[in-house]
Amino acid sequence: xxxxxxxxxxxxxxxxxxxxxxxxxxxxxxxxxxxxxxxxxxxxxxxxxxxxxxxxxxxxxxxxxxxxxxxxxxxxxxxxxxxxxxxxxxxxxxxxxxxxxxxxxxxxxxx
Amino acid sequence: xxxxxxxxxxxxxxxxxxxxxxxxxxxxxxxxxxxxxxxxxxxxxxxxxxxxxxxxxxxxxxxxxxxxxxxxxxxxxxxxxxxxxxxxxxxxxxxxxxxxxxxxxxxxxxxxxxxx
Numbered sequence: 001x002x003x004x005x006x007x008x009x010x011x012x013x014x015x016x017x018x019x020x021x022x023x024x025x026x027x028x029x030x031x032x033x034x035x036x037x038x039x040x041x042x043x044x045x046x047x048x049x050x051x052x053x054x055x056x057x058x059x060x061x062x063x064x065x066x067x068x069x070x071x072x073x074x075x076x077x078x079x080x081x082x083x084x085x086x087x088x089x090x091x092x093x094x095x096x097x098x099x100x101x102x103x104x105x106x107x108x109x110x111x
Numbered sequence: 112x113x114x115x116x117x118x119x120x121x122x123x124x125x126x127x128x129x130x131x132x133x134x135x136x137x138x139x140x141x142x143x144x145x146x147x148x149x150x151x152x153x154x155x156x157x158x159x160x161x162x163x164x165x166x167x168x169x170x171x172x173x174x175x176x177x178x179x180x181x182x183x184x185x186x187x188x189x190x191x192x193x194x195x196x197x198x199x200x201x202x203x204x205x206x207x208x209x210x211x212x213x214x215x216x217x218x219x220x221x222x223x224x225x226x227x
Binding site: 042043044045046049087098099100101102103104 | 115144146153154156159167170202204215216217218219220221
């Protein structure tokens, strides 16, 4: 699976959009981009995934560049409860194996 | 419906003792995973079960670690002769058998293991 690179930490003011970047320059054509987050003292939580097109759900939006070498997770109106570690993971299609979480980005949402 | 549950939530043991950690996956989920997370570190994959197939044990750090899954449901992770470096949060996750492009894992709250 392709390796991902994320900034170790970011800050965001409450109510503003949080834009979390991820580089995956070695991604292959059949690899998906997944995002999970882990709130302190809890297990990780799935957020969103995508292949080529931008995706949106009730939690976030995922913007994938045309060359697919990078992506951005957008939390449109961050709240204090969005403070967490966010993991960008690249996985092959139809893979049933474990997720490689890496170090992620620690997002701090401030009042 | 009920999510993934794990027990105990906390376990304190003495070095050299054996421990068993339990995971109850979401009903109907055929895939089950164990991870561990040491203080300040990312998640480390341990073992993966998929249906009746042989488990993928490639992440187990030593032969003191073993896991089983009975009846395709409940799983037990056993650590024999515990060491202080085994102290970590042990997380269990389950998922439906994969379908195209989807791989959402649902995680339990974890068991915090402390080896004194």
